[in-house]
Amino acid sequence: MAVTNKEFEFCGVNHLALVCKDMARTVEFYRDILGMPLTKTIDLPGGRGQHFFFDIGNGDALAFFWFPGAPEAVPGVSAPEALPTKGNFMSAHGSMNHIAINVPAERFDEYYDRLVEKGVEVTKKLNHDDSPAQSSDDLHEGVFVRSVYFFDPDGVCLEFAAWTKVFDDSDVAHDPVRADGTKADGMITRRTPVPAE
Structure with missing residues (x-):
């Protein structure tokens, strides 16, 4: 199904930026295990950390920041605590699942x-x-x-x-479902809500 954006000409994802605890371990995983080419490395000014970019194909990149003193991850809040089929896959609003x-x-x-x-x-x-x-x-x-x-x-x-x-x-x-759990009837399906009896 060809769908056209009439507002902006998007060309895919330039990069998604995440935060890692150990940049060397991140390079070992993404470059050495998954085979993603490392395309750009940056030491942030003033000792504020690093920013590395990996090629994920199609001109897109996956990037990681390393910040000294960054807070620890909170599984189940900032990211899922378990993989699908292996436990709780939910994460908090605004998180990256x-x-x-x-x-x-x-x-x-x-x-x-x-x-x-x-x-x-x-x-x-x-x-x-x-x-x-x-x-x-x-x-x-x-x-x-x-x-x-x-x-x-x-x-x-x-x-x-x-x-x-x-x-x-x-x-x-x-x-779609609203924050209170009710469906936005007709928003996608264009159906009119069925009156309650």
């Missing part, structure tokens, strides 16, 4: 095996579909994306995601 990195669908199984071989703790393969469970152990025609989740050394949740379907209008079919 996870980063999904697009991988080719035809190489998904190979990449899953490669993560396991490198000693990365991963979830099972999740084949997301529109079933009540929203995931299947089997790859079938209704699967729209395949996922595997894992943590980096600082507890940042990462996902390798492989799209398996081209979306159409039928894929945008749910009205």
